[in-house]
Amino acid sequence: MRSSEVDYNDIQGLVRFGHKQMPDASYALLRVRSVAAAQAWLRSAPVSSAVLMNPPPSTALQVAFTAAGLRTLGVATSVLAAFSPEFIAGMTEENRSRRLGDVGSNAPSQWEWGSPASEPHLVVMFFAASGRLDGFVQSSTGGIWNEAFEVVRWLDTVSLDEHEPFGFNDGISQPQIDWQQQRVAAGVQVDYSNIVALGEFLLGYRNEYAKYTDRPLVDADTTTAALLAAEDAPEKKDLGRNGTYLVMRDLRQDVRSFWQFVYRQTGADPAEAEKLAAAFVGRTRAGDPLVPIQKQAIPGIGSRPDQIRQNQFTFDQDPAGTSCPFGAHVRRANPRNADYPGRPTGLALLFATFGLGRNAFRDDLESSVRFHRILRRGREYGPALSPTDALAPAPPNDPGRGLRFICLNANISRQFEFLQNAWIMNTKFSGLTGEADPLLGNRAAIPGCTTTRDFTIQEDTELRRKVSGLPQFVTVRGGAYFFLPSLRALRYFARTGNA
Amino acid sequence: MTPQSSFMVLAPIAPPREVELRRLLASMNDAPGRLNANNALLPFGEFDTLHMARFVILDDKTVDDVHIYGLSKPTYPLYLAFVGDLDGDADKFLEELARREPRGLRAIFSCCEGFTPDTHLAGWMKAHRRPAITSYVNWPGRTVRQVREEAALRDALEGYVQRNASALTGLSPREIHATLQRFANTEKSTGRLKLSAESSTPLGWWARNLVHLIGVPLLLLLASPLLIVIPVVFLIRLRRLEKTDPELCPRVAPSYSEELAILEDHDVTNQFTAMGSFKPGIVRRWTAIFALWIVDYGARHVFTHGRLARVRTIHFARWVMLDNKRRLVFLSNYDGSLESYMDDFINKVGFGLNLAFSNGVGYPRTNWLVLDGCKDERKFKEFLRRHQLPTQVWYKAYPGLTAVDLERNARIRRGLESSSMSDQELRDWVALL
Numbered sequence: 001m002r003s004s005e006v007d008y009n010d011i012q013g014l015v016r017f018g019h020k021q022m023p024d025a026s027y028a029l030l031r032v033r034s035v036a037a038a039q040a041w042l043r044s045a046p047v048s049s050a051v052l053m054n055p056p057p058s059t060a061l062q063v064a065f066t067a068a069g070l071r072t073l074g075v076a077t078s079v080l081a082a083f084s085p086e087f088i089a090g091m092t093e094e095n096r097s098r099r100l101g102d103v104g105s106n107a108p109s110q111w112e113w114g115s116p117a118s119e120p121h122l123v124v125m126f127f128a129a130s131g132r133l134d135g136f137v138q139s140s141t142g143g144i145w146n147e148a149f150e151v152v153r154w155l156d157t158v159s160l161d162e163h164e165p166f167g168f169n170d171g172i173s174q175p176q177i178d179w180q181q182q183r184v185a186a187g188v189q190v191d192y193s194n195i196v197a198l199g200e201f202l203l204g205y206r207n208e209y210a211k212y213t214d215r216p217l218v219d220a221d222t223t224t225a226a227l228l229a230a231e232d233a234p235e236k237k238d239l240g241r242n243g244t245y246l247v248m249r250d251l252r253q254d255v256r257s258f259w260q261f262v263y264r265q266t267g268a269d270p271a272e273a274e275k276l277a278a279a280f281v282g283r284t285r286a287g288d289p290l291v292p293i294q295k296q297a298i299p300g301i302g303s304r305p306d307q308i309r310q311n312q313f314t315f316d317q318d319p320a321g322t323s324c325p326f327g328a329h330v331r332r333a334n335p336r337n338a339d340y341p342g343r344p345t346g347l348a349l350l351f352a353t354f355g356l357g358r359n360a361f362r363d364d365l366e367s368s369v370r371f372h373r374i375l376r377r378g379r380e381y382g383p384a385l386s387p388t389d390a391l392a393p394a395p396p397n398d399p400g401r402g403l404r405f406i407c408l409n410a411n412i413s414r415q416f417e418f419l420q421n422a423w424i425m426n427t428k429f430s431g432l433t434g435e436a437d438p439l440l441g442n443r444a445a446i447p448g449c450t451t452t453r454d455f456t457i458q459e460d461t462e463l464r465r466k467v468s469g470l471p472q473f474v475t476v477r478g479g480a481y482f483f484l485p486s487l488r489a490l491r492y493f494a495r496t497g498n499a
Numbered sequence: 500m501t502p503q504s505s506f507m508v509l510a511p512i513a514p515p516r517e518v519e520l521r522r523l524l525a526s527m528n529d530a531p532g533r534l535n536a537n538n539a540l541l542p543f544g545e546f547d548t549l550h551m552a553r554f555v556i557l558d559d560k561t562v563d564d565v566h567i568y569g570l571s572k573p574t575y576p577l578y579l580a581f582v583g584d585l586d587g588d589a590d591k592f593l594e595e596l597a598r599r600e601p602r603g604l605r606a607i608f609s610c611c612e613g614f615t616p617d618t619h620l621a622g623w624m625k626a627h628r629r630p631a632i633t634s635y636v637n638w639p640g641r642t643v644r645q646v647r648e649e650a651a652l653r654d655a656l657e658g659y660v661q662r663n664a665s666a667l668t669g670l671s672p673r674e675i676h677a678t679l680q681r682f683a684n685t686e687k688s689t690g691r692l693k694l695s696a697e698s699s700t701p702l703g704w705w706a707r708n709l710v711h712l713i714g715v716p717l718l719l720l721l722a723s724p725l726l727i728v729i730p731v732v733f734l735i736r737l738r739r740l741e742k743t744d745p746e747l748c749p750r751v752a753p754s755y756s757e758e759l760a761i762l763e764d765h766d767v768t769n770q771f772t773a774m775g776s777f778k779p780g781i782v783r784r785w786t787a788i789f790a791l792w793i794v795d796y797g798a799r800h801v802f803t804h805g806r807l808a809r810v811r812t813i814h815f816a817r818w819v820m821l822d823n824k825r826r827l828v829f830l831s832n833y834d835g836s837l838e839s840y841m842d843d844f845i846n847k848v849g850f851g852l853n854l855a856f857s858n859g860v861g862y863p864r865t866n867w868l869v870l871d872g873c874k875d876e877r878k879f880k881e882f883l884r885r886h887q888l889p890t891q892v893w894y895k896a897y898p899g900l901t902a903v904d905l906e907r908n909a910r911i912r913r914g915l916e917s918s919s920m921s922d923q924e925l926r927d928w929v930a931l932l
Contacts, residue, residue, distance in 0.1 A: 098765075355807075355808040355847075447898045448767075450657075463929060464930070
């Protein structure tokens, strides 16, 4: 099977760009009111592609659908059934909620949107250069928009200069997509690499197993003529190709609670408070890692000095967690490991295959990270609040702050859900117990465990330090699984006469 | 050490009684997947040598899969399996169980063929035991009592350290060790903590294990002239089969997935039961037997310290052949959710997975028996989920504790009781707290 070249014209721009140069954005969560009007609007919508433009555009528009949305647009049941089971069942399915930690105050029944009663059909995402958003939204939502859609919610965003609401530089570590499909992904990888197979982020291409992730392949006929052929089944049309899944989670961050807790723990010493907060995150507020950078280059992190300073590291040099705690957010979210611990080669590799020759307590606990990467495309909301301002009690009507978390992945269960379940929410991550992610943990009690509210800071030659009684800093307020189609697939969904 | 043993009591269900059996089993749970350990039928929690147990109706939905070989659907009985992992001798345990809880067990087994009010319960259970061809124990010798005592020790140390954090700050690992030793000794002398000594290894078990350790390689050596000729013929045939055996890994119906998922992720550990038929023919059957035999040898003599090759999340696992070696049932207890369990296996011990399961009908195509196969990740996951069975009742003696937790706690205890650790060992020990 020959992999064909990527057609950027067919891919929604969000996959490639994230639209960083457009600081203003707003997302419309919609339900379809009239199928015909919705399809007419979708046909005329200026959905942005991934083609590099010079000069760069000042607005961008992206569209993604939930399973309920595709059903409403008349996509055949048999076609819908070939999307991934997670997408079809949706984020709020009860057993899934248990795995994702969406229980207690995170439970879908508490959400502002996304629970079965307020499930959107689609999200239309508007991006614009400073000051251009209102005009862009206005011009795009005229005409038949009101006839087509009922607004579930508008999600506004702000640009906090690449910082998230707690005040940390964010979005520093992103996988580099192997657009050229140069990677031989199926082989053993003994070194951490930041380059990840295209098929992990777009359907229709080979993934890290060198396989094609399941997606709807449809028969060739007049309605599907415009779709591309499936690489692995050329007689079929690939409805998934150049599309991917978009996971959206509306996360409310209690910035005051966060900094007040940190200051309380450190006797209100600002320097110590910064250090503790940095230990939670695994980076300083400026974004520097807590472990020293390494000499050896890491493929795919970039070559600018700031990229090297912020990303040329793994945790190999910190096996005891004494520089960056095992439970720190960035270490959970990306353990930066490879297929085997300790880079074995030759005979050692054979031994390692059978798990022989290593018996340290924390050896080999994390799954190889290359199968669990996500592309983050989130944006913040709510006004900035500095750590010192956060120490003041909340005024009446204190505006909400948080993250409209968005990630893209081709396999929701192996990528987003695994990461959320096995790493972020797992109180047993990396040989720890009694603590989930210091930022995102839901602190839900677990039968048989005395606590889930700890955070451990490993020390070099002394007893570890343990911070206890962590409150829940982040609450899930909404969420859904969307399919971000290729532009060809979008036209297929938007053509009349589906139903 | 006290060796662990396991039992599987297997009996065909009397068809008219199936509904009643399902009702009885459901009555043992507070909710699906959440056992009431003190339920009236069988209060598992009162048996302090029992690690894990389950009742599962072996309702294999894939019996008809052999149709891909043009074979007609065979008929098998619908079995009830009662399965447990415990410290000490399994027959003795079943006798104790029958003595202490005859009422509930009789009610359950009365739903099976041939069980009447005058059936001798213990004798019947023992007679219906089915041996495993392969079994795995995370850490042979670790008893339920030890698990609980060491968990209590860790909690006590943890509490002490929290209460005395400032006094302990700045102390060297050696000083911390000495302080905690003193604390633990006081707790022990007041009876608040108990750390029982290891029992002596039963001579018979020790001798049998030694004979197995040496005997199996010896047997292979003696048979080696045969093993040179047979494999050539065998391998040629097997390679042909590998290239032609059809795969069968369709998408699992969402309703079935949900039926399984509702039973999962209520504790940090999950149960897993799966079943399927062997590919037809003697080559596949004997390949399976030989492969599982190898895995058993490894599990018994090599992988005895918390790691099945690279996997550290399995507490107990076993493979049992049924119906004249035509079907296989696999049962395990693993930490984390199913997705991470499957990923762990595919990425860390894919070769072992292929070895153990690729002789099952419909398994993703392997290459030289250990390569490829499960590396077709999506196919493999569908295959596994499709063969999985809902486990109606599942018990674990130590909720909230993973196999890695147990290892940590045991290391803490071992270090605490040691008086001759090097500085590095002391540092590593303090890091466990």
